[in-house]
Amino acid sequence: MKESTESQEVKTEQQAQNEAGSSREMAGHEIFVETLRDVGVDTIFGYPGGAVLDIYNTLYDETKINHILVRHEQAGTHAADGYARSTGKTGVVLATSGPGGTNTVTGIATASMDSIPLVVFTGQVPTDLIGNDAFQEADIVGITRPITKHSYLVKDVSNLEKVIHEAFHIANSGRPGPVVVDLPKDMIKQKAQFRGIDSVELPSYKPVTKGHETQIAKAANMISEAERPLFYVGGGVTLGDASKELTKLAEKYNIPVTTTLMGLGTFPESKSQSLGMLGMHGTWYANMATTECDVLVAIGARFDDRVTGRLDGFSPKSKKIHIDIDPACISKNVPVDIPIVGDVKNVLPTLEKYMRQPEVDEWWETLNKWQEEHPLEVPQKDGVIMPQYMIEKLSEATKGEAIVVADVGQHQMWAAQHYTFNYPRSMLSSGGLGTMGYGFPAAMGAAVGNPDREVLCITGDGGFQMTSYELATAVEYQLPIKIAIMNNGYLGMVRQWQELFYEKRYSHSTMKSANPDFVKMAESYGAVGLRATTPEEVDPMLEKAMKVDDRPVVMDFVVDEEANCYPMVPSGAALYEMIESDEE
Amino acid sequence: MANNAQNNGEKNESPKHTISVLVEHNFNALSRIVGLFSGRGFEIDSISFGHGQEPGLARITITTHGDEQIIEQITKQLHKIVDVHKVTDLTYEPLVERELALIKVYAPPSSRSEIMQIVNVFRAKIIDISPEKLTIEITGNQDKVDASIGMLRQFGIVEVARTGSVALKREFQGST
Ligand SMILES: Cc1ncc(C[n+]2csc(CCOP(=O)(O)OP(=O)(O)O)c2C)c(N)n1
Numbered sequence: 001m002k003e004s005t006e007s008q009e010v011k012t013e014q015q016a017q018n019e020a021g022s023s024r025e026m027a028g029h030e031i032f033v034e035t036l037r038d039v040g041v042d043t044i045f046g047y048p049g050g051a052v053l054d055i056y057n058t059l060y061d062e063t064k065i066n067h068i069l070v071r072h073e074q075a076g077t078h079a080a081d082g083y084a085r086s087t088g089k090t091g092v093v094l095a096t097s098g099p100g101g102t103n104t105v106t107g108i109a110t111a112s113m114d115s116i117p118l119v120v121f122t123g124q125v126p127t128d129l130i131g132n133d134a135f136q137e138a139d140i141v142g143i144t145r146p147i148t149k150h151s152y153l154v155k156d157v158s159n160l161e162k163v164i165h166e167a168f169h170i171a172n173s174g175r176p177g178p179v180v181v182d183l184p185k186d187m188i189k190q191k192a193q194f195r196g197i198d199s200v201e202l203p204s205y206k207p208v209t210k211g212h213e214t215q216i217a218k219a220a221n222m223i224s225e226a227e228r229p230l231f232y233v234g235g236g237v238t239l240g241d242a243s244k245e246l247t248k249l250a251e252k253y254n255i256p257v258t259t260t261l262m263g264l265g266t267f268p269e270s271k272s273q274s275l276g277m278l279g280m281h282g283t284w285y286a287n288m289a290t291t292e293c294d295v296l297v298a299i300g301a302r303f304d305d306r307v308t309g310r311l312d313g314f315s316p317k318s319k320k321i322h323i324d325i326d327p328a329c330i331s332k333n334v335p336v337d338i339p340i341v342g343d344v345k346n347v348l349p350t351l352e353k354y355m356r357q358p359e360v361d362e363w364w365e366t367l368n369k370w371q372e373e374h375p376l377e378v379p380q381k382d383g384v385i386m387p388q389y390m391i392e393k394l395s396e397a398t399k400g401e402a403i404v405v406a407d408v409g410q411h412q413m414w415a416a417q418h419y420t421f422n423y424p425r426s427m428l429s430s431g432g433l434g435t436m437g438y439g440f441p442a443a444m445g446a447a448v449g450n451p452d453r454e455v456l457c458i459t460g461d462g463g464f465q466m467t468s469y470e471l472a473t474a475v476e477y478q479l480p481i482k483i484a485i486m487n488n489g490y491l492g493m494v495r496q497w498q499e500l501f502y503e504k505r506y507s508h509s510t511m512k513s514a515n516p517d518f519v520k521m522a523e524s525y526g527a528v529g530l531r532a533t534t535p536e537e538v539d540p541m542l543e544k545a546m547k548v549d550d551r552p553v554v555m556d557f558v559v560d561e562e563a564n565c566y567p568m569v570p571s572g573a574a575l576y577e578m579i580e581s582d583e584e
Numbered sequence: 585m586a587n588n589a590q591n592n593g594e595k596n597e598s599p600k601h602t603i604s605v606l607v608e609h610n611f612n613a614l615s616r617i618v619g620l621f622s623g624r625g626f627e628i629d630s631i632s633f634g635h636g637q638e639p640g641l642a643r644i645t646i647t648t649h650g651d652e653q654i655i656e657q658i659t660k661q662l663h664k665i666v667d668v669h670k671v672t673d674l675t676y677e678p679l680v681e682r683e684l685a686l687i688k689v690y691a692p693p694s695s696r697s698e699i700m701q702i703v704n705v706f707r708a709k710i711i712d713i714s715p716e717k718l719t720i721e722i723t724g725n726q727d728k729v730d731a732s733i734g735m736l737r738q739f740g741i742v743e744v745a746r747t748g749s750v751a752l753k754r755e756f757q758g759s760t
């Protein structure tokens with residue numbers, strides 16, 4: 001199988017010629033690996049197959065790039081996504097043609113909805129077979145077109161190096177997003193000159209970064225004169241690494257801050273200006289603040305329907321300022337008074353420069369009163385672990401310093417509400433697509449990218465089973481992830497909707513009859529499995545779990561089965577029309 | 585590829601827009617543009633694709649309709665496509681716009697001369713002739729093409745092929 005010997009022989013002549021210059025002739029698979037090193041890739045999440053065997057052959061000797069062998073390409077894509085969200089670097093996936101490529105689709109769509117920089121390399125059948133329904137052929141560029149920022153099918157090996165550079169540049173600039181690069185097998189085999197490119201020229205792609213100064217000054221004036229200003233902060237502040245700038249601005253002028261799920265951690269929740277999360281399961285006071293404010297400043301947020309509730313009831317009294325790097329986001333769902341297109345990291349300091357202290361004392365009196373009167377509840381029940389309690393315990397055990405990766409469901413919303421997020425890039429969750437099965441593999445990616453930090457995956461008994469096979473990967477690479485399963489025996493979020501809006505007809509939302517024994521499951525993979533069924537068992541279990549540092553730990557929290565997540569804005573309702581608790 | 589609304593003689597409520605897109609000449613780009621319309625629920629009334637002036641670039645002319653907010657989204661979303669160089673909504677500018685249509689119509693001796701008159705009025709051309717049918721070539725803006733098809737309908741139209749609009753900004757507007 002070692003085809004590189006053949007290529008080496010042919011190479012010698014060329015090599016001699018190019019000894020002095022940087023240009024060398026190489027096979028596509030070598031150009032591939034060499035270029036990945038050049039763009040700074042240190043980790044690939046991948047899975048081999050026929051179309052990419054040449055690349056894997058080259059990776060066999062590779063020492064600088066760490067390849068993580070996942071157990072399924074979907075999980076590989078989520079892992080690369082978790083790596084990207086937690087580090088800010090671009091996540092890299094390598095999959096084979098056909099099913100390898102199609103398995104990445106859910107992961108790409110997840111990344112696309114949350115603007116996560118990924119480059120997904122897929123093998124493809126040789127160019128002369130494309131379109132012939134060849135073995136393991138799938139039009140992956142076509143399939144992923146609507147869920148990628150850009151895509152390439154490499155048709156000439158001498159473009160490969162340039163394409164890779166462009167792919168990484170596009171994925172992680174402007175509004176980031178996933179890029180697919182499809183590599184036909186002959187393009188991986190054929191030879192071309194490796195040039196050592198160090199810059200990218202894309203005349204049609206020039207993302208705006210600096211905001212318009214007069215617009216910013218106008219906005220600053222509007223906020224300075226506001227009586228009830230509010231910062232509504234989204235994932236753009238995470239992606240733009242503007243947490244410091246935001247924190248400085250909000251603290252200096254004492255402006256309340258509410259964040260979306262994607263913005264959690266960009267403003268420390270332990271600071272007095274934090275109102276927590278807004279939206280469907282936001283805090284009562286954040287949603288009321290949004291409703292009552294007179295100037296709403298959307299910072300890297302996109303007025304998603306899970307945040308706004310019914311549009312005609314969304315922040316009806318406010319003038320709106322919207323800062324975003326993507327002009328297409330502005331005035332898409334909600335008309336805006338002052339649009340500012342630019343990178344939040346540049347815009348916020350300029351805004352600070354032009355701002356004066358607004359008169360916010362009265363506003364804070366109201367907000368403080370709301371926070372006292374309508375806090376997030378942590379209910380207690382004798383002998384039963386309540387979900388909210390579980391999250392508070394996890395927050396405590398990790399001192400609020402873990403990278404938390406939440407799956408999708410009730411546990412995700414409780415995690416968002418009850419964990420105290422104080423650091424950016426420390427709450428990873430599939431916000432836009434709401435992909436169950438995201439959490440655990442994304443946590444692996446975070447663990448690979450942040451070996452010195454605690455990684456906590458908060459997941460459901462339903463969602464965990466969608467990607468639990470990755471325990472094998474986590475054990476193989478000794479990733480000490482703490483997996484906390486909120487085991488309520490239900491597809492809890494579905495059950496909650498069925499309880500509230502479908503007369504408790506729990507149609508196909510019960511898991512408990514056939515849930516596995518998660519402790520045994522963990523053990524069978526060589527991971528640590530622990531269980532707590534009463535509140536008293538929680539602390540000892542956490543203590544044991546936190547000591548493990550060489551393998552994943554699965555903690556099965558058997559929690560109250562039919563607890564509901566509140567506050568809740570029913571779909572179709574306005575933000576202020578929250579259900580606050582079970583009606584007796 | 586011209587189609588729908590106008591052909592059926594229905595007038596659309598929302599204003600018509602002519603959008604010109606300068607883009608890399610490749611199918612990925614074209615697919616992205618078309619996919620953007622279908623994926624986001626925008627409409628294409630006509631679309632034409634051809635080489636632009638610079639090598640490697642294509643000019644795509646799209647006619648669409650929608651309220652201001654929809655058109656703004658369309659132009660912004662088009663602009664986001666990496667391969668798109670330039671997006672111009674020509675609607676607000678003086679423009680020259682042309683479409684070409686080939687119309688095959690039943691033309692028995694009894695109606696042939698009347699058809700020829702209509703052809704003359706529209707400064708169209710007859711480019712194919714047979715004992716029963718004529719094929720007419722007409723060039724003009726979409727309204728003119730619509731009108732001529734409307735006038736010919738009474739004779740029985742066999743087939744129509746339309747190119748969709750192409751448009752450029754008008755350079756000289758009568759004052760210096
Ligand atoms: C792939 C996928 N399928 C279906 C859903 C719909 N869905 C959203 S939450 C949920 C229930 C999740 O159950 P579980 O993982 O046990 O979490 P819980 O709500 O009980 O905390 C479902 C089915 C989804 N978000 N993703």
Ligand SMILES: [Mg+2]
Nearest residue numbers: 460461490492
């Ligand atoms: Mg559950």
